[in-house]
Amino acid sequence: MTIKPAKSMTLSDIARLAGVSESTASRALRDNPVINAQTRQKVQQIAADHQFKVNATARSLRTQKSHxxxxxxxxxxxxxxxxxxxxxxxxxxxxxxxxxxxxxxxxxxxxxxxxxxxxxxxxxxxxxxxxxxxxxxxxxxxxxxxxxxxxxxxxxxxxxxxxxxxxxxxDNRQGAQLAVTHLLAQGCKRIAFLGDIRHTEIEMRYLGYQDALQAAGIKPEPKLQLNTDFTAQAGYLQTQQALFTELATLDGIFAASDAIAMGAMKALLEHNIKVPQQLALVGFDDIAMSAYCTPSLTTVKQxxxxxxxxxxxxxxxxxxxxxxxxxxxxxxxxxxxxxxxxx
Amino acid sequence: MTIKPAKSMTLSDIARLAGVSESTASRALRDNPVINAQTRQKVQQIAADHQFKVNATARSLRTQKSHxxxxxxxxxxxxxxxxxxxxxxxxxxxxxxxxxxxxxxxxxxxxxxxxxxxxxxxxxxxxxxxxxxxxxxxxxxxxxxxxxxxxxxxxxxxxxxxxxxxxxxxDNRQGAQLAVTHLLAQGCKRIAFLGDIRHTEIEMRYLGYQDALQAAGIKPEPKLQLNTDFTAQAGYLQTQQALFTELATLDGIFAASDAIAMGAMKALLEHNIKVPQQLALVGFDDIAMSAYCTPSLTTVKQxxxxxxxxxxxxxxxxxxxxxxxxxxxxxxxxxxxxxxxxx
DNA sequence: CAGCGTATTGCAATCGATTGCAATATAGCC
DNA sequence: GGCTATATTGCAATCGATTGCAATACGCTG
Incomplete structure (x- = not known):
């Protein structure tokens, strides 16, 4: 039985209908055991029949909690x-x-x-x-x-x-280290880092990148760190730009996010650079799409x-x-x- | 000057500090012109000094609007x-x-x-x-x-x-029609539809798909409509599965979302099917990634x-x-x- | 039967801001 | 000076629910 949604039921209405006070109604609705079981049952029934819902605003004001x-x-x-x-x-x-x-x-x-x-x-x-x-x-x-x-x-x-x-x-630093160590294990010698290190998270990933290189006895080159926004577009443009300068000598890219990595991949493929043979690529995040691009993207799963x-x-x-x-x-x-x- | 955030300022506190009533303080804070300009200024200054913020809950309760x-x-x-x-x-x-x-x-x-x-x-x-x-x-x-x-x-x-x-x-129907008409113009003869038509939006896209085929004198084949969830994974699996049955004779796929299309593309490329030469693919949505997969995805932009x-x-x-x-x-x-x- | 403990219920204050209406003050006018 | 119009301000009710404390009733014990 659905009752026409009258103006708007308040606790006071329910109390009146049940023939009890507001305080009793309030307690009954929240199943406070101090209230007689029958009374509780009755009040709850009436509330349900009338689709009564506690006014969240009033409750918040009184209880000082917004939930x-x-x-x-x-x-x-x-x-x-x-x-x-x-x-x-x-x-x-x-x-x-x-x-x-x-x-x-x-x-x-x-x-x-x-x-x-x-x-x-x-x-x-x-x-x-x-x-x-x-x-x-x-x-x-x-x-x-x-x-x-x-x-x-x-x-x-x-x-x-x-x-x-x-x-x-x-653990961004650890993740980056895993990624770069992996690239090194695949034979990469010169790896670029795409990401904006002014973001703390990215800064940590950059540190991990450096950790891995140093552990392999490679001195990180600051110019291989390229500030890049969190978008595929930024990754694409940055990689394209890098093509004219460093890219010829690169054989690996670690991108600070999968979106960036996908943009980079696009740029690489457009220039007929074979991924991963000529250049290996790793991203970060493991977004759903990473498994479904071609070639599928190696990445660090958060x-x-x-x-x-x-x-x-x-x-x-x-x-x-x-x-x-x-x-x-x-x-x-x-x-x-x-x-x-x-x- | 930042004042220590005392317990929590209320309108009543501000009123007291300003030496006015709560009603005056309330009106002053909302710049009600009925209040003397100097009083308004003073109250607002005091409120600002004490970082007073109107309690949204109380306001909502009184005004009966939650905003x-x-x-x-x-x-x-x-x-x-x-x-x-x-x-x-x-x-x-x-x-x-x-x-x-x-x-x-x-x-x-x-x-x-x-x-x-x-x-x-x-x-x-x-x-x-x-x-x-x-x-x-x-x-x-x-x-x-x-x-x-x-x-x-x-x-x-x-x-x-x-x-x-x-x-x-x-306009889902129109969009689908555009997409499929485009596929036909590219020479496609047999086009599959990937999407779950139990969703109203997808149903409309399916209608547009049919519209385009019929306009070209092609009779839509129901078995080319494959229910597929909104994920790259579903698109991938569905396409893989279709490979064993219809795919050999297909030369086009219209996917009901870009995510589905990307999954499909993955499956196609894995089977060495050339996109778009052997099979042309169109998605729907134009999500950011669509421009950056390879080959980039033709799609209907919402x-x-x-x-x-x-x-x-x-x-x-x-x-x-x-x-x-x-x-x-x-x-x-x-x-x-x-x-x-x-x- | 008096006295007291327990089970239920209700009264009334409270949360913090808003607002209709009344109250006061000030100014202007004849 | 007396009176009205206007500008400001304050009183008190209100929004709807929660809760401490008081009140009532009932039953049981000695």
Whole structure:
């Protein structure tokens, strides 16, 4: 039996219909055992019949909890366009699912919102109980401020060990080292790094790149590090440009993201450079498409599932008075065609 | 001068500090001209000094407006995994930006949330003033219910002309027709359709596919329509499977999404089928990666920017008492290597 | 039968901001 | 000087649910 959605039922209406006080109705609806079982049953039945839903706003005001988490995606001020990296969607999906599972709503910020002062906007205004910040970008001081202000938040990014706030992220340095060591094992001698090291995560990947080279007795050449945005287009253009200078002498490329790698691959193939024979290529992220380009892309897989769950778990723990700790997630090298040379 | 964020400033605190009543403080903060200019100035100054932010919850309760829109992403019950299609991220980004521009917050639902009754959850509980539903999926009756319940909402999907609610979406039929006509013009005689026609949008694309064939005097063969999920993996597997049956006689594939097309391309290349010479391939969406695979992918570009803006505009108009109308957005064929045969 | 513990229920305050209406003050006018 | 129009400000109710504490009723014990 579906009852016409009258104006809008309130707790007071339900109480009246059930012939009890608002307080009793409130407790009954939440199955408070202090209320007589029959009364509870009756109130719940009436509420169900009338499709009553607790007004979330009123509840939030009274309980001082919004049960909402704001997720803020940072990205380059330069690339003003909307979010495009598929990797983001991956982790966002996990976070969304996990928050839902824990009974929280997810408020998503956009590029433009990011202009605002999100502490004020989301936290001081009580829109959210906590924040998840994705991507530290180029050393954002706004994140530091959050920390100083005592706002519960966690960051997806790169833990450098010096932050005063919890950072969850992949072991970027280790991942890069795996990737580059793999390239070296495939016989590469001169490997370029495509990625913008002003981003902390990318900086860590660059360090891993250097680690691997040095371990092999190769001195890293700074000019082989090319700042590149997180897009296939940037990877393509950067590689094309590099063709005129260094590319002839390169035999490997480590791209800081799969999107960049795919752009690079396009440029290489256009110039009839054989991948992986002439030049081996490795990306980072393991987005869904990586397995399906040709040649398929060797890459470093980030465990987004564990990451998303951990972000949520740490934040909620912090909100509930506990501590949130930084954590490095292990990564895994996925070997595919773009780097595997037949021996 | 940053003042230590005391417990939490309320309007009442500001009023006391300014030596005025709460009502005056409230009006002053919103620059109500009925309040003396000097008083307004003073109150605003004090509020700024103390980093006061209006409590959004309290305001919502009083004004009965949440200034929040819930965005619900529907997808297959089968593929229980999180959202993966890059196209979603595109349109989501546009919607997020546009909502922010209009002063609205965006609540994002996840796969799991979708299990719930979202009318109750988001609307009846006053969490959101309206809903944007992305993807009608397989004729979801929950959408019909929303409509019956008088909830302000708009849908991104396929307008069939029979819905009783506003649907914004690309002209899928026209787009498919463009794509298939193009394939025919390239000399294709036998074209497969990869996509799950239980989704309304895909159904429309299938109709456009049939339109184009019939216009060319070709009778569509039902067995060339292969239900395929929205993933590269599904496209890959479906194409591989088709290899054993129909593929030898095919010379064209129209995939219902770029992700599917990329999976298909992978399978084709693995079997040494030359794209586009032996078999021409066209996708749908024009995701960022389409230009950067090899061969680059011919596809039908959806105008996500116009779509996102329109969704928001129509919904807000509806919320503000106006009407929201369905609308078909024009699409554009982007010709790239995967279908262009040199003559 | 008095007294007290337990089970239920209701009263009323509270969360923080907004707003209709009343109150006060000031100015202008004849 | 008396009176009205206008400019400012404040009072108090309101939005809807939650919760500490008081109130009531009932049963049981000695």
């Amino acid at each position: 909402t988490i704001a997720v803020i995606i940072l990205f380059d001020a330069k690339t003003q366009q909307a979010i495009t990296d598929p990797f983001l969607l991956d982790i966002l999906g996990v976070i969304a699912d996990e928050l839902t599972r824990q009974g929280y709503d997810m408020l998503l910020s956009s590029s433009k919102t990011t202009d605002k002062d999100w502490r004020s906007y989301y936290f001081d205004s009580k829109r959210a109980d906590g924040l998840i910040v994705i991507g530290q970008g180029e050393h954002d001081e706004r994140v530091e401020q959050l920390s100083a202000a005592g706002v519960p938040f966690v960051v997806w990014g790169a833990a450098t060990g010096t932050e005063r706030f919890p950072v969850i992220g992949s 465990d987004t599932h564990a990451g998303g769950k951990l972000l949520v778990a740490q934040l909620l723990s912090r909100i509930n008075g506990g501590k949130a700790a930084s954590q490095l997630l292990p990564v895994k090298l996925i070997e595919r065609q773009s780097s595997l040379r037949k021996h | 929040t829109i819930a965005v619900i992403i529907l997808f297959d019950a089968k593929t229980q995994q999180a959202i993966t299609d890059p196209f979603l991220l595109d349109i989501l980004g546009v919607i997020a930006d546009e909502l922010t521009r209009q002063g609205y917050d965006m609540l994002l639902s996840s796969s799991k949330t979708t299990d719930k009754d979202w009318r109750s959850y988001y609307f009846d509980s006053k969490r959101a003033d309206g809903l944007i539903v992305i993807g009608q999926g397989e004729h979801d009756e929950r959408v019909e219910q929303l409509s019956a319940a008088g909830v302000p909402f708009v849908v991104w999907g396929a307008a069939t002309g029979t819905e009783r609610f506003p649907v914004i979406g690309s 105008d996500t920017h116009a779509g996102g803006k329109l969704l928001v505009a129509q919904l807000l108009s509806r919320i503000n008492g106006g009407k929201a109308a369905s609308q078909l957005l024009p699409v554009k064929l982007i010709e790239r290597q995967s279908s262009l045969r040199k003559h």
